[in-house]
Amino acid sequence: MSPSAIIAPSILSADFGALGKACSDTIGQGADWLHVDIMDGHFVPNMTFGAPVVTKIRSHVDRPKEALAKGTFDCHMMISEPKKWVKDFQKAGCDLYCFHYEAAVNSTAAESPETQSDKKTSPKELIKYIHDQGMRAGVAIKPKTDVSVLCDLLDNSNKDEVPDMALVMTVEPGFGGQKFMPEMMPKVEALRKRYPELNIEVDGGLSEKTIDTAADAGANVIVAGSAVFGAQDPADVISKLRDAVEKRR
Numbered sequence: 001m002s003p004s005a006i007i008a009p010s011i012l013s014a015d016f017g018a019l020g021k022a023c024s025d026t027i028g029q030g031a032d033w034l035h036v037d038i039m040d041g042h043f044v045p046n047m048t049f050g051a052p053v054v055t056k057i058r059s060h061v062d063r064p065k066e067a068l069a070k071g072t073f074d075c076h077m078m079i080s081e082p083k084k085w086v087k088d089f090q091k092a093g094c095d096l097y098c099f100h101y102e103a104a105v106n107s108t109a110a111e112s113p114e115t116q117s118d119k120k121t122s123p124k125e126l127i128k129y130i131h132d133q134g135m136r137a138g139v140a141i142k143p144k145t146d147v148s149v150l151c152d153l154l155d156n157s158n159k160d161e162v163p164d165m166a167l168v169m170t171v172e173p174g175f176g177g178q179k180f181m182p183e184m185m186p187k188v189e190a191l192r193k194r195y196p197e198l199n200i201e202v203d204g205g206l207s208e209k210t211i212d213t214a215a216d217a218g219a220n221v222i223v224a225g226s227a228v229f230g231a232q233d234p235a236d237v238i239s240k241l242r243d244a245v246e247k248r249r
Ligand SMILES: O=C(CO)[C@@H](O)[C@H](O)COP(=O)(O)O
Pocket: 010, 012, 013, 035, 037, 076, 171, 172, 173, 174, 175, 176, 177, 178, 203, 204, 205, 206, 223, 224, 225, 226, 227
């Protein structure tokens, strides 16, 4: 049986002027996780916010002890230097640090003084580093990236270096409100077939109209920004997204 449905509203579509309340409201409306889009204006052509904002919004959400409980902060790091910010986000209350494979393989920047000699960190080293800080690690791929890069990481026998979640982007990262790309579904199908228990997240253009396609392919972690925060009844949308995933398990 595949893992249970996890609905993670993307707060990119929330009211940034009242972000703390928006986060606690969406958890109250049935969301499991909060999907927090971190953009640096370099890896993607848009900017959001950094760790200090995560610290503040974290204080608005109850945090049960279990790591994968309601209110898990699922931070989607659309940034060019993913290793540089691991410790800051851990301190801020991030539970799941999801970096982009493309950023990790291209990152050549020096980070904190302790890692300055280590100019390049491989994705598997970065996963271990995230685990060492006590967070779960996710790896995201952009639409043009082949799913085989995720399989290579997931097939590693050293569990410390294996991601806890795979994120298949269903839009080009950078903005909310874009059109879902159904042509990404073969990636999700391939992952689900090979890793029945993996948390597979899809992100971009998910709504009541597109959820069946994603759920049929095997996605169980559903990110939805405009569909939830733009809804008259967000609780109803969250419930419908969940039902669509659950009925296929
Ligand atoms: O990562 C991103 C965009 O880069 C997403 O998380 C979007 O914020 C999802 O928004 P919708 O497509 O659901 O409106």
